[in-house]
Amino acid sequence: MAMSKEELKAAILKKAQTAAKPQLYVKDFYECDPESKPRDVKNAANDLVKEGKMDFWSSGSTTMYAAKGRAKDEEHRG
Amino acid sequence: MPKHDTPLLDELEKGPWPSFVTDIKRQAATKPECWDILGQLELSYRDKITHWKHGGIVGVFGYGGGIVGRYSDVPTKFPGVAHFHTVRLNQPSGMYYSTAKLRAICDLWQKYGSGMTNMHGSTGDLVLLGTTTPNLEPLFYELTHNLNQDLGGSGSNLRTPSCCLGKSRCEWACIDTQAVCYAMTMKYQDEIHRPAFPYKFKFKFSGCPNDCVASIARSDLSVIGTWRDNIRIDQAAVKKYLSGEYKSNAGAHSGRDWGKFDIKKEVINLCPTKCMHMEGDTLKIDNAECTRCMHCINVMPRALRPGAEQGATILVGAKAPILDGAQFATMIIPFMKVDAENEFEDLVNIIEGIWDWWMENGKNRERVGESIQRVGLPTFLKVLNVEPIPQHIKEPRSNPYIFWEAEEVEGGWDRDVREFRKRHAQ
Ligand code: HEM
Numbered sequence: 001m002a003m004s005k006e007e008l009k010a011a012i013l014k015k016a017q018t019a020a021k022p023q024l025y026v027k028d029f030y031e032c033d034p035e036s037k038p039r040d041v042k043n044a045a046n047d048l049v050k051e052g053k054m055d056f057w058s059s060g061s062t063t064m065y066a067a068k069g070r071a072k073d074e075e076h077r078g
Numbered sequence: 079m080p081k082h083d084t085p086l087l088d089e090l091e092k093g094p095w096p097s098f099v100t101d102i103k104r105q106a107a108t109k110p111e112c113w114d115i116l117g118q119l120e121l122s123y124r125d126k127i128t129h130w131k132h133g134g135i136v137g138v139f140g141y142g143g144g145i146v147g148r149y150s151d152v153p154t155k156f157p158g159v160a161h162f163h164t165v166r167l168n169q170p171s172g173m174y175y176s177t178a179k180l181r182a183i184c185d186l187w188q189k190y191g192s193g194m195t196n197m198h199g200s201t202g203d204l205v206l207l208g209t210t211t212p213n214l215e216p217l218f219y220e221l222t223h224n225l226n227q228d229l230g231g232s233g234s235n236l237r238t239p240s241c242c243l244g245k246s247r248c249e250w251a252c253i254d255t256q257a258v259c260y261a262m263t264m265k266y267q268d269e270i271h272r273p274a275f276p277y278k279f280k281f282k283f284s285g286c287p288n289d290c291v292a293s294i295a296r297s298d299l300s301v302i303g304t305w306r307d308n309i310r311i312d313q314a315a316v317k318k319y320l321s322g323e324y325k326s327n328a329g330a331h332s333g334r335d336w337g338k339f340d341i342k343k344e345v346i347n348l349c350p351t352k353c354m355h356m357e358g359d360t361l362k363i364d365n366a367e368c369t370r371c372m373h374c375i376n377v378m379p380r381a382l383r384p385g386a387e388q389g390a391t392i393l394v395g396a397k398a399p400i401l402d403g404a405q406f407a408t409m410i411i412p413f414m415k416v417d418a419e420n421e422f423e424d425l426v427n428i429i430e431g432i433w434d435w436w437m438e439n440g441k442n443r444e445r446v447g448e449s450i451q452r453v454g455l456p457t458f459l460k461v462l463n464v465e466p467i468p469q470h471i472k473e474p475r476s477n478p479y480i481f482w483e484a485e486e487v488e489g490g491w492d493r494d495v496r497e498f499r500k501r502h503a504q
């Protein structure tokens with residue numbers, strides 16, 4: 001059975017906080033719950049952004065997700 | 079902000095054409111940071127490399143798209159463009175504006191940005207070029223509260239849908255492009271404003287195969303108006319073209335004398351499927367062979383019109399990545415009704431069928447056209463429950479094998495691989 005929305009959000013946030021790379025694609029979260037539909041995973045990840053727990057990081061052509069504080073603007077990179 | 083010496087850019091002001099360098103210098107009179115655009119570009123011309131960086135977490139609250147973060151990699155030299163973010167505004171269907179709206183947008187951009195715009199970006203959006211992070215929220219507040227204007231899509235979002243002007247001005251439109259574009263824009267607001275996919279996804283709607291928004295080349299899902307009955311012919315008008323009373327191409331090429339209109343040379347011989355001929359002075363079309371290219375209709379618009387039973391062809395998978403090369407969309411559904419009455423139900427089913435499959439199976443940064451290339455068209459057709467037809471085939475067979483599945487053959491078969499391997503080693 002697929003996880004509840006809250007369980008899914010917790011699993012996504014945990015992965016975003018602990019993954020080696022600070023920025024993850026939405027697909028990287030699918031494995032948090034293989035039973036959940038991709039759209040539900042996407043919606044859960046977007047909810048975490050609305051709640052201020054994750055950020056969108058966008059290159060302009062692709063958007064990735066990062067736990068709050070882990071991603072940086074290009075401005076601050078070398 | 080000091081003026082920079084720009085000898086290389088100045089060369090671009092010397093030709094007879096309008097020059098963006100002159101425009102930016104003029105803009106610098108009220109927006110001194112524009113000198114830094116010129117300074118940085120001059121440096122790029124010398125270094126032969128871009129000095130822009132893009133990407134980051136900039137945006138407005140609640141949105142995951144519409145703003146593209148852009149920064150200078152030499153901000154101490156050019157502080158005016160240290161931040162120079164791009165803002166995309168969702169254009170109205172068919173790109174109609176009142177002058178009052180345009181003035182209001184320009185005034186707002188003069189207040190919060192560089193004052194420079196690009197109308198329109200290739201996605202269709204009205205593009206505002208160059209602002210700083212602190213200006214984004216106040217700009218967005220005024221756009222939405224005072225101008226009733228929303229942002230468009232960027233990143234892995236559904237990109238701002240766009241359409242030709244369709245039935246508002248063009249008698250060739252076979253579908254109401256503005257209605258369907260608006261309906262899909264409203265239906266998929268969440269997908270436009272927040273990332274939803276492995277990569278970008280674009281819709282574009284053209285009213286007829288002239289495809290004025292180039293949807294076949296630029297969109298992941300291309301909807302092109304067409305007809306499935308016969309081209310409507312007014313034989314009396316055909317005769318007026320033959321006699322020269324009506325100008326071919328509505329007089330579009332009349333700047334030069336091309337001689338008398340020659341229907342054989344200019345229309346019949348150019349029909350790509352050779353399905354037209356004259357019987358005396360009567361024009362005949364074998365409509366079953368017509369590929370709906372629009373050529374004959376474009377040349378003789380007063381004599382020929384699209385048929386009356388109208389709908390759209392659905393094509394999927396155009397892309398223009400730099401490495402793999404550009405690819406046109408592939409025809410998937412030759413004819414579909416596109417009606418506001420059932421809220422575009424058939425189209426919505428196709429869209430969501432593609433999304434469900436692509437979200438699951440598409441790789442990161444892979445456009446749906448690339449996913450289809452990877453798995454093969456037959457697999458994709460099966461996903462959408464579309465029966466293969468000869469028109470799906472791009473070229474005559476080069477592969478001598480046909481693979482049948484047991485359920486596709488009457489009676490089917492049972493296969494015991496172990497039994498088979500007793501006699502045939504692997
Ligand atoms: C100078 C020596 C050879 C020449 C010029 C030659 C030429 C050809 C040609 C023209 C074909 C037909 C290809 C086609 O249908 O498109 C063919 C097929 C074949 N040849 Fe040769 N061949 C040579 C040596 C050999 C040898 C030494 C063997 C076996 C040990 C061999 C086994 C085969 C087989 C099994 C096929 C059929 C392949 C298939 O149908 O997939 N040939 N050969």
Ligand code: HEM
Nearest residue numbers: 475476477478479480481482495498499500501502503504
């Ligand atoms: C390392 C050695 C060999 C390799 C890698 C090899 C590979 C192949 C391949 C890939 C095919 C085509 C199969 C298909 O398209 O269904 C083929 C067909 C064939 N090979 Fe070989 N082969 C080798 C040696 C030989 C030898 C030594 C013979 C005969 C003395 C032979 C006889 C045949 C025949 C008769 C066919 C045609 C079968 C048919 O068309 O139904 N092969 N082989």
Ligand code: SF4
Nearest residue numbers: 242248251285286290
């Ligand atoms: S695509 Fe066709 S219907 Fe739309 S504006 Fe162009 S010619 Fe007219």
Ligand code: SF4
Nearest residue numbers: 349368369371372374
């Ligand atoms: S629309 Fe094109 S294919 Fe059809 S009859 Fe006219 S020229 Fe031929």
